[in-house]
Amino acid sequence: MNLTTRTAPLLAPVAALALTTLVMLATGVDPFLAYPALVRGAVGEGNLEYTVAAYVPVLGMALAFAIPLRTGELNLGGDGQLALGGVAAAAAALLVPLPPVLAVVFPLVVAALAGGLLAWVAAPLRARLGIPVIVTTLLLSPPGVALASYLARFPLAERGTGLAQTPVLPDASHLPALGESGYLTPALPVVALLTALWLYADAGTALGYEIRATGANREFARYGGVGVARLGAVTLATGGAVAGLVGGLVVLGPPYRFVDGALVAPGYTFTAIAAVLLATGRPVLVPFTSALLTVLQAGGQGMEREAGVPSQLTQIVQGLIIVIVAVLALARRRTAKKRPGGVTP
Amino acid sequence: MPAVELVGITKRFGDVVANDGIDLSIETGEIHAVVGENGAGKSTLMSVMYGVHQPDAGHVLRDGVRLRMRSPADAIAAGLGMVHQRLRLFPGLTVAENVVIGAEPTRRGVLDTAAASREVERLGELYGLRADPAARVGTLPVGVRQRVEILRALYRRARVLILDEPTAVLTPGEAARLFEVLRGVTGEGVSVVLVTHKLGEVLAASNRVTVLRGGRVTGRFATAETTAQELVVAMIGRSLAPRPLAPPGERAAGPYLLEVENVRVRGGEGPARVGGVSFGVRRGEIVGIAGVAGSGQRELLDVVTGLRTPDEGRVLLAGAPVRRGRDPRVAYVPEDRPGRATAPTMSLADNLLMGGQRERRFSRAAVRERARALVERFGVRAASLDEPISVLSGGNAQKAVLARELSGDRPLVVVEEPTQGVDVGAQEQIHALLAQARDEGRAVLLQSSELSELRALADRILVMFEGAIVAELSAEEAGEDRLGAAMTGAAG
Numbered sequence: 001m002n003l004t005t006r007t008a009p010l011l012a013p014v015a016a017l018a019l020t021t022l023v024m025l026a027t028g029v030d031p032f033l034a035y036p037a038l039v040r041g042a043v044g045e046g047n048l049e050y051t052v053a054a055y056v057p058v059l060g061m062a063l064a065f066a067i068p069l070r071t072g073e074l075n076l077g078g079d080g081q082l083a084l085g086g087v088a089a090a091a092a093a094l095l096v097p098l099p100p101v102l103a104v105v106f107p108l109v110v111a112a113l114a115g116g117l118l119a120w121v122a123a124p125l126r127a128r129l130g131i132p133v134i135v136t137t138l139l140l141s142p143p144g145v146a147l148a149s150y151l152a153r154f155p156l157a158e159r160g161t162g163l164a165q166t167p168v169l170p171d172a173s174h175l176p177a178l179g180e181s182g183y184l185t186p187a188l189p190v191v192a193l194l195t196a197l198w199l200y201a202d203a204g205t206a207l208g209y210e211i212r213a214t215g216a217n218r219e220f221a222r223y224g225g226v227g228v229a230r231l232g233a234v235t236l237a238t239g240g241a242v243a244g245l246v247g248g249l250v251v252l253g254p255p256y257r258f259v260d261g262a263l264v265a266p267g268y269t270f271t272a273i274a275a276v277l278l279a280t281g282r283p284v285l286v287p288f289t290s291a292l293l294t295v296l297q298a299g300g301q302g303m304e305r306e307a308g309v310p311s312q313l314t315q316i317v318q319g320l321i322i323v324i325v326a327v328l329a330l331a332r333r334r335t336a337k338k339r340p341g342g343v344t345p
Numbered sequence: 346m347p348a349v350e351l352v353g354i355t356k357r358f359g360d361v362v363a364n365d366g367i368d369l370s371i372e373t374g375e376i377h378a379v380v381g382e383n384g385a386g387k388s389t390l391m392s393v394m395y396g397v398h399q400p401d402a403g404h405v406l407r408d409g410v411r412l413r414m415r416s417p418a419d420a421i422a423a424g425l426g427m428v429h430q431r432l433r434l435f436p437g438l439t440v441a442e443n444v445v446i447g448a449e450p451t452r453r454g455v456l457d458t459a460a461a462s463r464e465v466e467r468l469g470e471l472y473g474l475r476a477d478p479a480a481r482v483g484t485l486p487v488g489v490r491q492r493v494e495i496l497r498a499l500y501r502r503a504r505v506l507i508l509d510e511p512t513a514v515l516t517p518g519e520a521a522r523l524f525e526v527l528r529g530v531t532g533e534g535v536s537v538v539l540v541t542h543k544l545g546e547v548l549a550a551s552n553r554v555t556v557l558r559g560g561r562v563t564g565r566f567a568t569a570e571t572t573a574q575e576l577v578v579a580m581i582g583r584s585l586a587p588r589p590l591a592p593p594g595e596r597a598a599g600p601y602l603l604e605v606e607n608v609r610v611r612g613g614e615g616p617a618r619v620g621g622v623s624f625g626v627r628r629g630e631i632v633g634i635a636g637v638a639g640s641g642q643r644e645l646l647d648v649v650t651g652l653r654t655p656d657e658g659r660v661l662l663a664g665a666p667v668r669r670g671r672d673p674r675v676a677y678v679p680e681d682r683p684g685r686a687t688a689p690t691m692s693l694a695d696n697l698l699m700g701g702q703r704e705r706r707f708s709r710a711a712v713r714e715r716a717r718a719l720v721e722r723f724g725v726r727a728a729s730l731d732e733p734i735s736v737l738s739g740g741n742a743q744k745a746v747l748a749r750e751l752s753g754d755r756p757l758v759v760v761e762e763p764t765q766g767v768d769v770g771a772q773e774q775i776h777a778l779l780a781q782a783r784d785e786g787r788a789v790l791l792q793s794s795e796l797s798e799l800r801a802l803a804d805r806i807l808v809m810f811e812g813a814i815v816a817e818l819s820a821e822e823a824g825e826d827r828l829g830a831a832m833t834g835a836a837g
Contacts, residue, residue, distance in 0.1 A: 204709060206702040213699060217688035223652065223679065224699035225671030 008280045008328045009289060016320035023316060024309070034307045038314075041302010042295040051298040053183035054266070057082075059290045060191045060246035061272035063198055066286055067239040068119075068133070069276060070202065071232050072215040075239045077122070077137030078269030080144025081115035085244025086251045087148035088114035090166045090258035091156055093173035103172035108248045115244015116237040118144050123233030133236065145264055152260040164260035175252045187249035194242060195287055202283050211235060243269075271297060274318050277325050293318060346409050348373045348536040349394065349425070349505050353403035356389050363389040365560040366403070371505060376527055376537045378547040378568070381557035382580055382637065382794070387540050390557070391507050394538070395427045396420035407505075426498025430510045432490050436483030440476050441465045444497045468499050473529035488519030492526065499535070506530065507538045512546060513639065524550040542580075542637050544573050544833040556580055577829035581796065601625030602788040603649065603757055608658035610644045610812075618644040620812045621658070626788040628756070631779065633803030634792040637832050641812035642761075642792050643680075649790065650677045650759055662757055673700070676750035676782075680761035680792075682739075686746045689735035693720070693727050696734045697749050723748035724774065740771025747778055758782050758789045764798060776802060796828050810834045 024031050042051050061078050068075045089111035098106055122136035149164070158167040175185035202208040214221040214228050222228050246268075251258050275293045279285035300314030347370040356364040364386045371377045381387050392398040394405060396414035405412045407423045414420055417427070434443050441461040450460040462478035469475050474492050482490055491511060498506055508527075512520040527537050527550065539551060547554055548568060556564035556579040564579030603626040610619040619641040626632045636642050647653035649660055651672040660667045662674055671677075679685040687696050694716035705711055716730045725744045727737055734742055743763065751758065760779065764772040779802055783789050793799050799806050806823045808816040808831040816831040 204707065206707040209695065209698065209702050209707065209712075213688055213691065213695070216691045217684070219681075219685045220688040220699065223671065223677070223685050225673070227670070 008325055009278055009282075009285055012278060012321045012324040012328065013292065013317075015324050016317050019320050020313060020317045023313070029307070029309050034303055034309045034313075037306035037309070038296070038299035038303040040299075040306065042299030044302065047298065047302060049179060049181045049183050051294060052188065054298055055291060055294045056187045056191050057246050057250055057263075057266075057268040058272050058275065058294045059195060059287060060242055060249070061268045062275045062286050062290045063191075063194060064115075064119075064239040064243035064246070065269075065273050066276045066279075066283065067198060067242065068232070068235040070208075070211045070215045070283075071228075071235045072218060073122075073126075073232050073236055074134040075119055075122075075137050075236060076134055076273070077119060077141040077144065077240070078243050078272065079264050080141035081118050081240045081243035082247040082263050082269065083148035084118055084144045085111035085115035085247030086263045087151050087156070087166075087247075087258050088244065089248030089251045090169060091151065093169040093252070094156065094166060097170060098172065100172045103170065104175065104252060107173060107252060108245055111248025111251075112241040112245040115247065116241030119240020119243070120233060120237035123229070123236050126232065127229045133232070137236075148258070148263075149260050152258050156258070158257075166258045169252065169256050173252055174256050175249070177254075182254050185249070185253040187246075187253060190249060191246070194245075199283055266297075271318065274322050277322055280325065280329070293321075346373075347371055347406075348408065349538075350406040350409075351390070351394060351403065352406065354390060354393055354400045354405075355402040356386075356393055356398055356400050362560050364393065364400070367557070367560070367562055369555055369562070371536045371538055372553075373504075373536055374531045374534050375552040376531055376539055376550055378539045378541060378551035378554045379557065380540075380542055380544070380547055380554060380576065380580060382542060385557040385580075386560040387557055388509065389560075391427070391509055391538070391540055394420070395425060395507060421501055421503070424502060424504040425507065426495075426501060426503025426505065427507045428491065428494045428498060428509065428511060430513055432487075432494055432514075434482050434490055434493060436481070438482060439478065440480050440482060440485075440493050440496075441478035443482050443493050444468075444478075444500050446497070448501060464500065465496060468496055472499060472526070472533060472535075474499075474526055486519070487514050488516070488522060491515070491519075491523065495526065495530075499530070503535070505536045505538065507540070509540045510542075511539070512541065512543065520546070542833060544576050547576065548573060573830060573833070574826065577826060577833060580833070581825055581829045599627055602628050602663055603790065604661040605645075605649060606658050606661070608645065608648050608655045608660065610641070610648060610653065611656050618812050619648070619655075622809075622812075622814055623658075624807055624814060624817075626757070626790055628786045628788050629783055630804045631783050631789040631791055631802050633799035633806040634790065634809060635794075635796065635799055635806055635828055635832055636809035638794060640809040640832075642809055644812075645809070646759055646761060646790070646792060650675050671700070673753075674755055674757060676753070676755040676758045676787075678743075678746050678750050678758075678760045678763060680765065682742060682746065682766070683735070687734050687742060690733050692731045693725075693734045693737065693745060694730040697745060699749065701749075701753070719748040719752055720745070722752075723778075738768065738771075739766040740768045740775075743767050743775065744771060747775060751778060751782060756787055758787050759792075760789065761792045762794065763791070764793075764795065796823075796825050799823070799828075800825075808832055 021031050024034055041047055061082065064078050064081065065075055089107040092107035092110040093103065096106065118140060119137060121140060122133045125131045125136050126133050152166055153164045156166045158165055175187060178184040178186065210221065210226045211231055213224065214226060214231050218228055247263055250263060271293050272290065275290040276286055278289040296314045296317055300311035303309045304311040349371045351367060351369040354364050354367045367390055379387050389398065393400050396417045396419050405414060412419065412423050444465050445461045450457045450464065465478040474496055476489055476492050476496065482493060495506065511523060515523060531537055541547060551568045554566045554568055554571065554576065555562060556576060558580060605622060605624050608619055608622045622645055634642055644653065648655045651667045651669050654669060662672065683689045694713050697716040697719050698712050701715065713730055720727060723744050725748060726741050734745065763775050763779065767775065779789060779791065791803055800820065800823055804820055806818045807814045808828060810832060811834065818827060
């Protein structure tokens with residue numbers, strides 16, 4: 001039974017690529033043309049920096065999903081938390097002028113609070129009324145996105161342009177560039193640091209242990225005196241705060257404004273969920289699976305340009321990966337059930 | 346000719362033989378009680394009769410004709426009806442709708458509500474089962490809901506009714522009315538199979554009794570010619586002579602360490618799960634709790650350990666109330682090993698940690714060090730500390746749980762079914778650990794369905810029945826007959 005768990009992160013992408021190759025052949029695309037184009041599109045000249053920039057929100061959103069998942073709660077509301085965080089950061093930067101460093105820190109804090117609050121709402125609804133977190137977070141996401149959209153179109157809109165975006169934020173709130181292209185900002189080290197912190201907390205602290213125990217067996221944790229409801233709320237709020245922070249980091253980077261739809265359209269949230277599922281419960285793999293899926297996505301656009309293959313094909317790969325991971329998990333459960341001992345006469 | 350006859354039914358689940366060559370014949374118009382302890386194979390046998398399980402050997406005859414049953418639908422077609430312990434009704438629909446569901450009378454393709462109501466009234470009249478056809482089921486008391494289930498079976502022309510522990514959710518008054526109904530139904534030539542472990546009901550309501558133990562028939566009686574005593578012996582058997590593993594401690598004296606005062610726990614529906622229970626446990630004694638499963642032991646122990654807040658009453662430990670959530674002064678070994686006592690997918694080391702994660706500075710090394718010490722001290726045999734605990738044998742997993750719970754300095758030890766699913770060698774070690782805990786001056790509360798275990802270890806035994814303590818016996822008084830009689834609610 002361990003075989004499938006151990007190999008799933010490797011097996012699923014390989015099998016998904018094999019199936020995708022079949023799809024390519026069936027639709028008359030030459031894989032020998034398409035795959036090199038995909039790789040060049042992701043890491044080729046001039047593209048690498050862009051791919052790394054896209055990695056930041058994917059990894060961040062992976063944290064937003066993975067942190068509550070460790071207690072067994074599914075946060076599917078990443079989009080709403082992300083958009084709300086983004087617009088909150090923009091509003092804070094525009095409405096509260098501050099001296100240089102504070103002008104960055106304050107909007108990011110506001111962004112994290114906004115995202116965290118939206119995610120946290122699911123916790124009392126579960127504890128008091130028994131509504132599953134997966135439902136609440138998913139259903140609260142579109143209102144979050146819509147609220148952000150409304151704010152960007154009306155109260156915070158740039159006057160005279162008619163575009164659904166805020167004005168450019170004050171200079172003091174711009175994240176400095178970390179390279180020539182300007183794509184890279186301190187967002188990368190911030191998210192990397194958060195990831196490292198999470199990995200440390202998960203494996204090396206009592207809190208991380210209690211979170212893992214809650215996710216592994218809620219009743220076991222409750223029996224051990226762990227406040228399972230409180231932990232669920234804390235991890236949900238933390239996940240939401242990370243999502244909000246990611247939104248803030250994107251908005252404070254180029255083009256230094258909140259553009260309606262720009263945070264949600266690239267589909268960071270669900271790419272990140274796929275990455276976390278692919279890691280099959282091993283947190284240390286999350287940065288790598290996130291990188292893999294980011295490369296696939298960024299490369300997909302290059303593939304479209306060079307080989308004329310629709311970039312949607314990479315979404316097929318992503319979808320197949322999730323399906324295969326799910327099938328492997330199911331197969332594992334089936335084999336586990338067959339063993340004697342679990343039967344009540 | 347019997348209405349239903351089961352011939353040589355054998356049913357295995359993996360290595361467990363739930364039914365072993367059981368013969369059972371139900372005559373037309375009789376109430377036939379099937380009794381036995383939990384795990385005796387009653388439910389499996391009923392599932393076979395009702396087509397839920399296919400037997401590995403043997404077959405079912407209906408009016409002398411052999412039935413081919415692939416699912417309950419075949420059983421229903423053959424005139425069998427089942428009333429489950431947990432009622433399967435739609436609370437939002439009316440009584441009439443619940444009764445006719447699956448075989449609705451229609452007029453031009455639309456449900457004929459009037460005809461459904463008439464049918465419910467007709468059946469009610471015929472069998473003495475009164476229920477308002479227009480009432481919503483969700484608003485009715487449990488006893489009436491159960492009548493709706495019976496009506497549903499009769500509406501589908503059931504000639505044999507199987508009732509699985511029908512009084513488990515009923516108050517005594519409702520139970521009495523149920524038996525009146527059953528007598529009325531048999532008067533119309535319907536046969537009733539009554540599955541229960543309450544001997545009082547058996548003696549009061551049935552015509553004949555079949556007793557199961559360990560998947561086999563251990564007794565067949567005509568109710569009029571038997572006694573509770575005889576049934577108890579057939580149910581629990583004559584086990585080995587008591588062999589005190591550890592001589593009872595010096596008769597413990599002094600104040601109670603644990604004081605349970607008038608604790609009451611109400612369930613979701615039905616009667617109270619625990620009704621006004623009071624007792625005490627001193628340091629240096631083992632107090633046993635006996636009772637048929639579901640007599641309120643689980644709920645009572647949840648209150649004692651602080652996992653559940655009682656609706657009334659209180660629990661004091663060394664004079665101070667037990668802390669809610671989990672009191673660190675209580676060592677607790679739950680019965681449900683995969684569900685509560687362990688997290689099966691977590692490593693042995695992580696499982697040994699629970700409760701102690703905040704005692705010292707947390708580090709991977711410290712967690713492993715603690716685990717290694719416990720494994721050594723308690724003789725847990727495991728290939729690795731990092732393997733999931735689910736790969737351990739039942740005995741070793743249980744020793745790991747005991748190691749975790751007994752290692753600290755916790756004055757009260759609460760243990761449920763400590764040797765369930767545990768091999769004989771580990772059983773002795775576990776018993777020795779419990780005796781040692783007592784000799785160290787801890788107070789031990791031991792719940793077990795193994796009477797020999799209670800007799801070997803406990804200084805006093807409290808017997809629970811229907812949420813109350815109905816008897817308190819000293820180790821010397823607690824013969825299996827007296828224990829068994831008290832457990833089944835027959836005169837204690």
